[in-house]
Amino acid sequence: MLQRREIAQHSDSKIQNPNSTILYFPALAKTSAVNSTETSRLVQQSQALYEAGQFIEAVQLLEKAANEFKANNDALNEAIALSNLSLAYQKLGQWQEATEAIAQSIKLLQTLKPSDSSQEQAQILAQALDVKGGLELARGQTEAALGSWQEAVKIYQQLNDTSALIRDRINQAQAMQALGNYLQAHKTLISVQEILQKQPDSALKATGLDSLGNVLRSLGYLNDSYKILEESYFVARRVGDAIAQSNALLSLGNIARAQASAQISLGNSKSANDYTKTATQYYQQAVQIASVTPTVRLQAQLNLLRLLVEQKQFSTAKALLPQIQSQIANLPPSRTAVNYQINFAQSLSKMRQNSIQPKDVAKMLAQAVQVANDLKDERTESYALGTLGELYEQTGQLSDAKDLTQQALVKAESIDAQDIAYQWHWQMGRLLQKQSHIPAATDAYNRAYNALKSLRNDLVAINPDVQFSFRESIEPVYRQYVDLLLQLPDNTNQKPDNLLQARQVIESLQLAELDNFFRSPCLLPRVDLDKLVEKQKYTAVIYPIILDNRLEIITKLPGQDTIYRNTTKISKNVLEKTVEQLQKDLPIASREPDVKQSSQRLYDWLIRPIETNLTNKNIKTLVFVLDGALRNIPMAILYDKQQQNYLIEKYAISLAPGLQLVDPKPLQNVQLNVLVAGVEQERVIEGQSFAELSNVTQELKQVQSEVKTSKKLLNQDFTEINLEKQIQSTPFSVVHLATHGQFSSDLEQTYILTWNDLLKVKELDNLLRTRGESRPETIELLVLSACKTATGDKRAALGLAGVAVRAGARSTLATLWTVDDKSTSEFMGELYRQLDAGVTKAQALQHAQLAILAKENRPYFWASYVLVGNWL
Structure with a gap:
């Protein structure tokens, strides 16, 4: 939680709002006669105050200047002052005042008569539209923001103002991203990159590349972002611009640091250490170069300190403390200064076992609260109060912690800052739970949960670093809320509303994880969950929920309104270690x-408690909405020691990333028209070696022999261009790809191998959806044969879920590990025979797996396949 707040503040000020600095005062001095030396002085003072973060004082001077310009009938300068006044109001979170100021500015500019300075008037109007767009984005009015920036672009194009065009196109990409149009955003940024690369080296080019790199990071294109930021640094170095160099190094450090955090959460300690070393080097370089930009130097030192603390390198971290402390002490009162104090205090609070006293941290936070209060900056004051409350929570002073958290909540809600409020609702819920006030705690968690839902766009599309702290700052809210909802005495006294809400929260968590994976909040529920399940006569839906001290299993059976809850007393650590070991053993x-020993334990924990209900209802198909580590293994493998059989021998099985995302329609009466494609030969792409898949030709022949209509792309013919042409030209009901592929929780490491490229998940998504414009027929089934989950990635199956919900197909059949064996072609032949016979996809998968199991009992050969999405 601490990490997310610190990064968000940095992102707000440096990356995400390119319009956050006053752009227009130099024009004021050059272009219009200032009727009063005093007014001119007010203008210059307000600029200095704004840049120092003293927004209250800047507002006062700008209001005075605007009134004097109005009294002197100087409409152009009045409009400039009002635009900048809007910017200052935005910094204070005074949205209504900011809206009124920019509206007045634009109205003045639009009513000015053409004059000798018409070009200048046009430029000032475009700049005012920039401010308006930034305000609209901050208020969640994303489509309006996009419109404002598009208007500004038209003016900049007429003026041939390249630097402003670059800035606004980056702004537009942010708005597109917030709307979920990430592919459009990416194309916009590629066009920006092309413009920038044609420009001669300059400080402006370096700054533009830095902004571009940071927005690409927010879209999840980390490799592209890294390359562009590296280019920004080299351009800045060539032109000798120390400020641009230090900014680029800071951004590069932030990327490496975020990658280190991501690798830690995945359990990849070696990769995390490598990224940590890289981030440390970048931050240290930024500190050395940033002597002329003390704020960048201090930010780099603070980020380096946080990184060292996260890595528990406390002795190195302690050496930084005196330097940081002296710099913070010398900062003038401002929002920036308060944010730095909070940032520093958060790191110190994690070093409390290393001679750092809580009272010293509390004193620093209390000072931050006072400064924010003096500045009348309620947003920053809320941060400071809440962080101080968190410190008291850590030291066990729960009553004081509650008081401070409540004060922080009041401040956050007074300015409708839900991105802060959810954190304090969550904090209040934890505090109440520690005091055993369970109903009140549950209510607080419900408020945090609702705030997160309202923030869906902002969390995944506006803050570029949430993806790396999702597991620390967002996911726990959902899990802890479910834990509270299910803290009931026994099954006989269940409150149905609590179970329904718990299931809804888990559905929401699945959706939030996928949003976070794609960096795009555009996955929308398609169906009513209960109506969907009630229609499936012989289908049960199972939600396993992994909590710290138990496994909760929520089951929805057909033909009745009630849902069941069963509890297995097993710790999260034991469960995850069992799954992890099974995941390692299965591909061997x-x-x-x-494999049998581990899968037997999982059967006893997951299926044994509910098998009587399944038998009594004559259930034939199980649909799992899996949680956490369970997604990395096939449910078909669960072994019943009593009956001596695997789960697949009893039930057809399917997975759903969240039932509300599934659009279930039967495959029956759909003629199988299959596009088969694959790469059999050994390939080396982007420095990676991919071994020969010797059975691909046989697999594709086997598929073609079982269907009436098909088209094949093999080896050199299987390129992205050819695949796209075929999909656009023919209404294939099935797309079958037999090639290397990988699923990962890292967007850039989720891909399919074509002959000459790695087709990343976003490009695959775009490619399979392109025919929607010309051919509305839905791809019924996407088959990804010879794929695997990324080694060492505990959340790798998130990539498979991502492909399944965004690939433009109703269902996805994929492998969790590569089986390059003749059994694969036999499996595929049986699968298509069953599909052609008219059974459901889940049943076709079951029959195909049983056909292999009858010949080869070892799970390696038959258990790799999973069906995700529509099971009918």
Whole structure:
């Protein structure tokens, strides 16, 4: 939680709002006669105050200047002052005042008569539209923001103002991203990159590349972002611009640091250490170069300190403390100064076991509260109060912590800052729970949950670093809320509303994880969950929920309104270690005894408690909405020691990333028209070696032999261009790709191998959806044969879920590990025979797996396949 707040503040000030500095005062001095030396002085003072973060004082001077310009009938300068006044109001969170100021500015500019300075008037109007767009984006009016920036672009094009065009196109990309149009945003940024690369080296080019790199990071294109930021640094170095160099190094450090955090959450300690070293080097370089930009130097030191603390390198971290402390002490009172104090205090609070006293941290935060209060900056004051409350929570002073958290909440809600409020609702819920006030705690968690839902766009599309702290700052809210909802004495006294809400929260968590994976909040529920399940006569839906001290299983059975809850007393650590070991053993054919032992334990924990209900209802198909580590293994593998059989021998099985995202329609009466494609030969792409897949030709022949209509792309013919042409030209009901692929929780490491490229998940998404414009027919089934989950990635199956919900197909059949064996072609032949016979996709998968199991009992050969999405 601490990490997310610190980064968000930095992002707000440096990356996400390019219009956050006053752009127009130099024009004021050059272009219009200032009727009063005093007015001119007010203008210059207000600029200095704004840049120092003293927004209250800047507002006062700008209001005075605007009134004097109005009294002197100087409409052009009045409009400039009002635009800048809007910017200052935005910094204070005074949205209504900011809206009124920019509206007055634009109205003045639009009513000015053409004059000798018409070009200048046009430029000032475009700049005012920039401010308006920034305000609209900040208020969540994303489409309006996009419109304002598009208006500004038209003016800048007429004026041939390249630098302003670059800035506004980056702004537009942010708005497109917030609307979920990430592919459009990416195309816009590519055009910006092309413009920038044609420009001669300059400080402006370096700054533009820095902004571009940071927005690409927010879209999840980390490799592209890194390359562009590196280019920004080299341009800045060539032109000798120290400020641009230090900014680029800071941004590069932030990317490496975020990657280190992501690798830690995945359990990849070696990769995390490598990224940490890289980030440390960048931050240290930024500190050395940033002597002329003390704020960048201090930000780099603070980020480096946070990184060292996260890595528990406390002795190195302590060496930084005196330097940071002296710099913070010398900062003038401002929002920036308060944010730096909060940032510093958060790091110190994590070093409390290393001679850092809580009272010293509390004193620093209390000072931050006082400064924010003096500045009348309620947003920053809320941060300071809430962080101080969190410190008291850590030290066990729960009563004081509650008082401070409540004060922080009041401040946040007074300015409708839900991105802060959710954190304090969550904090209040934890505090109440620690005091055993469970109903009140549950209510607080419900408020945090609702705030997160309202913030969906902002969290995944406006803050570029949330994806790396999702597991620390967002996911726990959902899990802890479910834990509270399910803290009831026994099954006989269940409150149906609590169970329904718990299930809804888990559905929302699945959706939030996918949003976070794609960096795009555009996955929308399609169906009413309960109506969907009630229609499926022999289908049960199972929600396993992994909590710290138990496994909760919520089951929805057909033909009745009630849902069931069962609890298995097993710790999260034991469950995850069992799953992890099974995940390692499954891709090794010789480890069948170990696989059986682990899968038996999982059966007893997950299926045994509900098997009586399944039997009594004559259930034939199980649809799992899996949680956490369970997504990394096939449910078909669960082994019943009593009956000596696997789960697939009893039930057809399907997975859903969240039932509300599934659009279930039967495959029956759809003629199978299959596009088959694959790469059999050994390939080396982007420095990676991909081994020969010797059975691909046989697999594709087997598929073609079972269907009436098909088209094949093999080896050199299987390119992205050819794949797109075929999909656009023919209404294929099935797309079957037999090639190397990988699923990962990292967007850039989720891909399919074509002959000459790695087709990343976003490009695959775009490619499979392109025919929607010309051919409305939905792809019924996407088959991804010879794919695997990324080694060492505990959340790798998130990539598979991502492909399944965004690939433009109703269902996705994929492998969790590569089986390059003749059994694969036999499996596929049986699968298509069953599909052609008219059974459901889940049943076709079951029959195909049983056909292989009858010949080869080792799970390595038959258990790799999972069906995600529509099971009918």
